Amino acid sequence: MRKLWLLLLATVTAFVLAACSDKGDGSSKDEVSEYRTVYSGEIKTLNYLKTAEANEFAMSANLIDGLIEYDQYGIVQPSLAEEWSANEDNTVWTFKLREGVKWVTHEGEEYADVVAQDFVEGLNYVLDAKNESSTAWIATVVKNGDAFYNGEITDFAEVGVKALDDYTLEYTMENPTPYFLSMLNYVCFFPVNGEFLAEKGDTFGTTKETTLYNGAFILDKFESQNERVLVKNESYWDKDNVYIDRIRYKYNKEALTVAPELFLRGEIDSAEIPTSVVDEWFNDEEKKSQLRQIRNNFYTYFYALNFNPQFDEEYEPQNWKVAVNNKNFRKSLYHALDRVSAMLTTEPFEPESLLNNTITPKNFVDVDGVDYTQLAPLADISNTDSFNSDLALEFKEKAMAELDGKATFPVKMVIPYNSGSPDWANRTQVVEQQLENLLGADYIDLIVEAGPSTGFLSEIRHPGKYALLEANWGPDYADPASYTDPFTEGGTYNKPELAEGYTDANGKSKYQNLVDAAKAEMDPAKRYELFAQAEAFLIEEAFVIPYAVGGTGYIASKLNPFEAQYSPFGVTLEKFKGQRLLEEPMSNEEFKEALAAWEQERTEALANAGE
C-alpha cells in the first residue's frame, strides 16, 4: 500500500518535470545577431499612445517609427517624414511623408500603408481624455489640443492637425513653437492605423497580436514577468541599418543582483554593474576590460532649497524659512556641498565626470556650435566647482551675523530621501555628514528622513515637507525653456517665487520675469542668452544647488553606445537601430577614447548642420 503511494508520487513528480521540460531548446542562435539582457522593470502595455514609462518607451522606440529621427550626433534626420517646413513664426508645420512604408502584424504580414491620416488618428486618440493617455500633456502643444482634452471642444477637426493628402501632414501650433521638431519623437505624435485601432478597441496594444508595427522590430514574444523577444522587421523601410536580428529580454526581479554574474557566464550581453561591486570588477584584470561607464543622460539632479517649508513643527519650519530667505545662508550651503563626496556613493572612480554645475546639462542645445552652458552668463558657473569650503565658512559667518536674533542656530534642516532607493539613502547620509562637518553642528542640523517608496512626490515634495531635497528634472523638447518649468510659478519643486525680496514691480518674481522675457524672444541666439541669464540668476542666488547629470554607474555591454541615435528627447535613446553587437564589450579606456572622438565629431557635425 505504502509502496504504491510512493510509486505514484514519484511518477507524478517525474511526469510533472518531464512535461515542463519537454518543449525542447527554443533558442538557437546560429548566424543571427542576438542581444540578450535581463530586466526587472516590467512593461505594462504596448499601447504607445497611452504610456509614459521609460521601459515602455524602449519598446515603442523600436517597434514604431515617428516622423523624424536623429543621427548619432543628435542631428535631426528624416524618418517617416522625408522633408518638412515651418512658417515664419513657427506656428504651422508641414511634413511630406515617405511613401511605401508598411504597417505589419506581429507575424510580419503587411497590413496597410502608413499615411498622413494615421498621425491624425494617433493624436486624436491621445487627446481623447477617456483614453487616459499619459503623454497628452505634450500633445497639447497643438492648437486647441488642451481645449479638446478638457472637453471644451468636441470636434477634433478644430484641433491643429490635418492630413492634407495621403502623404502631406500639417500641424498648427497653439503658440509659436520653434522646437516642435524635437517633440515629434514623443510617442504621442506617433501614428496609428485607424481601422486597426477601431477594430481592437480597448485591447489595442495589450498583446503582440493587438499591435501593428512600422518600426525596426516586431514583437515576437510578450509574456509579463517572463520574457520579451523582439525580431527584426523584414518589411522595415530602412532595414539595411538594422544590424541586430533578435533582442531577448529575460525577466528577473533581482536583475541588478544577478545580471553581472549572468554576463560573466555569457548568458546575457549587457548588465549594469551596481556600484557596490564595481570595485571587485576593477580589481580583476579580466573583468576590468569588460566594464565601462554608462553614458550620461539628460536628467539633471540638483538640491532644492525649499521656500515653502511644511514639515513637522518639531523641526521648526518657520526657523528654516527665516534662514533660507537669507542669501548668505543659502550661499554658505551652496559652497559647502561637496558634491564629489556625495557622488562617490554611486560613482567611486570618476565622480567628477558626472557633476553638473548648471541646471541645464551640456550638449543639450547650442548656438552655432557654442554649447548653451558656455553662453556668457552661465560660462563662469559652468566652469567653476561650486564647492569651496573657505567661501562657505565666510558666508556662514555673514549669515550668522545677519540672522543673529532672527533665527535659532543650529538651523534644523529636514532632508528626506526615497526609501525605495538605497543609493539615494546613502547619498543623503553622506551629504548630512559632510555639510554638518564642514559648516559645524552649531550652524546647521540636518535631519535625514526616510520617505515612502511609493507616493514619494505626493507625500514629500508636493506638500513641501523638506528643507533640502535632491530632485531631478528631464527635458521635454529642445529648448532651454524645458528646464525652467520646475522653478516657475505653478511648479511643484521648491517654490522660489516665494523667496522674499525678489518680487518685481509687476508682482511677479524676478526669475519669472526673466523666463517670460526669454520665452517671448524668437531669435534663437538671443532667446538662449536670456534663458542663460535666468538660469544664472537662479544659481547665483543659490535657490538651487546644481549637482549632477543622470546616467550614473557602470555597465558591461556588447553594444557600442556611440552608434546609437542621440537626442535628449522622446524615445530616441532607446532605439537599437544602427547599433551593432561587439565581439568584446568596450572597456572604460575604449569608452573614453570613443567619447572624446564622438564629442569632436559632434561639434563638427553640429557646425555643419548649422550651415
Place this chain on the structure above:
Amino acid sequence: MLWYIGKRLLQSVLTLFIIITIVFSLLRLMPEEGYLGAAAEKMTPEQQEIILTNLGLRDPLLVQLGNFYMDLFKGELGTSVTYRTDVPVTTIISEKIMYSLLFGLGAVVMSLVIGVPLGILMAHMKGRWLDRLGTGYIVFVVAVPAAVYYIFIQMYVTDLFNLPLLFDEYNKMSWILPLTSMALAPTASYAMWMRRYMVDELNKDYIKLARAKGVKERTLMFRHVMRNAFIPMAQYLPATILFTITGSIYIESLYSIPGMGGLLVDAIQRQDNSVVQGLVLIFSSLGIIGLFLGDLAMALVDPRIKLGKGGSTR
C-alpha cells in the same frame, strides 16, 4: 452530510465576501500617484484628475465596490490598469497560475516523498545520529528566515554544481534549485509532524501491548503507528499543499519564475487593484477550501469523527 457541506459553503462564501470587501477598501487607501505612473510628474493636476476619474477612482467607494461585484457575478475580474493595461485579470492570472501550480505541487510531492520517510526514520531511530541530524535540519529551516538560506543556496549551490542562476522553462536543470529550495521548509514540517506523532503513538500502551504480544516491528509500524500518526496530518495536509501552491514570493523572484507570488508583489507595488483583488480572491478561496478539505479529510480518515455535528475549528 450534504447539509453540513452546504452550510460550510455558505459560510465560506460570506467570509470570502467580507475579505474581499476589506481588501478592496484597503487598496483604496493607497496613494494615488501610483495610478499615474512616471508621467504624474509632468501632468497638470487637471489632467491627473481626468485620468483618475476615468479609472473610476472618483466614484463613491460603494459604487466602486458594486461595480466590482457586478463584474465578479459575470465571472470577470475586471481589467488590469497598471500591471498590463487593459488586459483582463483572468488572462494575467491564468498565465501565471500554471507555474505556481507546477512548482507548488512539485515541492509538495518532493517534501512528502522526503519528509514523511525522514520523520518515520527519525522516530524509529529516536535519539540517535539520524534523529539528531534531522532535528538540526528542522530547527535550522524553521527558525532561520527563508530569505536568508534561499540566498545562500542560490549563492553557493549554483557555483558548486554549475546550475543555472535563473529559471528557464526550457532548461531542465534550472528547475532543480527552486524546487529544492521550495521543498526545504515543507519537508521539515512534514518530518517534524511525522516524527512527533509517531513518537506519541509509539509511547502508547497499545503499542507496548502489541510488542509484548510479539507483533512484528514492521507490521506494527505500518499497520498501527503510521496509520494513526497520519490522522492528525490529514487535517493539515490540504492547507499546506494549497499554501505551497500559492507560491513562494522569494523563490519566484530569486529565480525569475513567472508565478503568482511575484505577480502579487508586483501588482501591489504597481497598485493594480483589480489584479490584487483577483489574487486575493484566489488565495482566500484556496485557503478556505484548504480548511474545508482538511476537515473533510480528517472526518474521512478518523473514524471517530462524524460530519454533521457543528463546524470544527482548526
Place this chain on the structure above:
Amino acid sequence: MSSKEVLLEVKGLNVTFGKGKSKFEAIRDVSFEIYKGETFGLVGESGSGKTTIGRSIMRINEVTGGEILFRGRPINGNIPKEWDREITQKIQMIFQDPMASLNERAKVDYVISEGLLNTKKFGNDAERMEKVRNALLEVGLLPEFASRFPHEFSGGQRQRIGIARALVMEPEFIIADEPISALDVSIRAQVLNLLSNLQKQNNLTYLFIAHDLSIVRFITDRTAVIYEGEIVELAPTEKLFSNPIHPYTRALISAVPEPNPYKERAKKVEIYNPAQHNYEKDRPSFVEIEDGHFVHANKEEISRYRTMYKIGV
C-alpha cells in the same frame, strides 16, 4: 430534624441540555425540600442526574423549568444582585475530585480566600488571613499550609482544603457532590467524620450526593433515590433502607454487598426492569405513601405497594 424549617425547596425542576434533535432531558419534574440542619442524600447511578440537580442549585446549570427556592425566595432566573451575592455566600459546594477541583497554580491561601475576595467579607488583609487560618484549623490542617500549592498535598488533604474553601464563606447550606468517592478508602471515614462534626459545630445543612448507598446510610437523615432524571423514592434514610418500596430502590439496596459472606451468598439480588411499569394510561405521580415517604408511582402501583409492603394502612 428537630425543626421542620424548610431551607431549600426544589419545585418541579426541569433541566434540558442541547437543542433540537440532540435535546436531552437530564432532570424531569423533580421536587423535594431540604430542612434546616439535616443531611439530605441524593443517590442514583452515574448519569441519573444527581450532579445536575446539585449544579442547578449552585446555578452552574441553567434551569429550563420549575424553580428553586432558598428560604422561600427563588434563586434562579433574574434575581436582585444583593440576593445573588447572599446566596453565593450561603450556598457552597464541595466537589467530587479534589485533584481537579483545586486551582493548581494558586496557593492554598488564594484557593481558600477566593470566595472571601469575591464577597469582600473581611475588613483587612490580616482579618482575611485569620479567616483562612481558622478554616484550615477547622478542617484539621496546619495554618502554615496556606502558602503552599495544592499539588503538595495528598488527596485527603486536598479534599479538606476544598471543604475549608466552602467553610470560610460561613455558609448555611453545603452541597457535597460525592465528596469522598475519589478518595482513598482509608481516609474516607476521616472526611465523612469531619463533615459530620462541622455540621454539628456550624449548624450546617447538607445536600449529600452519592452513589454509594452505605455512605448515604451512614451520613444522611433523609434520602432521595433518583433514576434517569426522576426521583423515584424519597424517605427518611432508615425508613428507606428498612422498607424500600420502588423496585429501583429495592434493586439498588439489594446490590449493596453484605460484610457477612454467608449472608452475601444467600442474598438475592433484585434486578430492576423499567419496562415493568405500565404508565401508558395510568400516569404516575410522586405520592406520599406514608409520613415522609414518597414514591413515584401510578395509582395501580400505589395500591399494590401498600398491600405488598403493608404500609399506610
Place this chain on the structure above:
Amino acid sequence: MGIYSEEISNISQKSNDNLFDFAIVDEKKAEQTGYSNYSYWRSTWQSFLKNRIAVFLLVVVGLIIAFVIIQPYLPYQKSPTEIYIDETTGSQARNIAPGSEFWFGTNSIGQDLWSRIWTGTRTSLFIGFVVAFAEVIVGISVGALWGFSRKLETPITQLYNIVENIPTTIVLILMSFILRPSISTIIIAMCITGWVEMARFIRNQIVILRDREYNLASKCLGTPSYRIILKNLLPYLISVIMLRMSLAIPFAIGAEVFLTYIGLGLPISEPSLGNLINEGRVLMMSPDLRYQLIFPSVVLSIITIAFYIIGNAFADAADPKNHV
C-alpha cells in the same frame, strides 16, 4: 529451602518485643509528610537546566542582548552611521575587508559593519520583542474572550476566519505602503496579523481548561470572569505563552527581513538585520564582498535558532509532566 531457613533464623534472632509495639500515629507529622518543597518555577528552571544546548544558547542570547545594549559605550567602537574616510585617498573607506581597523569590514559607502550589525541587531531584537509582546497581549486578550465568553465566540470566530484568510503578505505589504517606512510601521504591520494565531491558540487552550472542575468551583464562589481568566486559566498557559513568545521573536525578525526584501522595510539609514542582509544580498555574486552578507546572516541565524531552541526547551521544561 536451605537458604530461607537461615534467613528465618536470622530474623527470629534479631527480633525483640519492641518490634511489636504499636506505633503511635502523630497526626501532625503525618500531615507534614504530605509536604514537599516543590515549586513550579524552580522545577521548570531545573528541568530547563538539564537541556545543555538550550542553556548554552540562553547564555549566548543573554550575552548578545547585553552586548547590543552596552556595545555603543565600549571603547574602540565606531559609529554605525558615520561614513569613514580613507586617510590615504581622502575618499570614503568603501568595501574594506574585515581587519584590525574595521573588524567586520565596511559597506559600500564606508560605514563600519561591526557597529552596524550590532545596531541592527538591537533594532531587530527590539522589533522582535515589541511584536512578540504585543502579539501576546492582544492574542491573550482576544483568545481569552473568545474561549471564555460564549456570546463572543461566534463573532470572534468569524473575525478569525476573515483575518486568517487574508494573505498575510497582502496585509504586510499594504500596511507598509499606507504608512511611512519606520520601526513603528513595521511593528504595526506585523502585529495586525500576528495576534491571530496567538489568539486561536489561547482560545483552544482555554476551551480545554474552562470546564475543568476547579473553574466551576470558582464560579460557585462567585468569582468574576476576569479573575477566573486571570487566576485560573492564564497561569496554566504561562508555559505555552512563553513558548509562543519566544517563537514570535524569530518570526518577527524573519518578517522584517521579508519586508525589507520586497522593498518595504526599514530605511537603510536605520540599520536592522533585515536591511543589512538585503544590502549584502546585492553583493552575493562577488565572493570578495560576501562578508557583508555573511556576517549579518550569521548573527541573525544564531539569534533565531537560539530563540527557537530556548522556546522549545522552555516549553518542555514548563510542562509539569516533565518535572521528575
